[in-house]
Amino acid sequence: MNEQEAEAVLQEIHGLRQKCSNERQLAALDDLATMFEECAATPGSYLWFAGD
Secondary structure: EEEHHHHHHHHHHHHHHHOOHHHHHHHHHHHHHHHHHHHOOOOEOOOOOOOO
């Protein structure tokens, strides 16, 4: 995921926060948001996620 895609995801974070049902989910979403914000702010950066 490049910085443009990370920017698009950040726009959806607020809607996802409303769907979280507990503090653990909110904390995980906040951690992801931090990574997306850093990626979006750094030209040429990428986020890579490992599948499960």
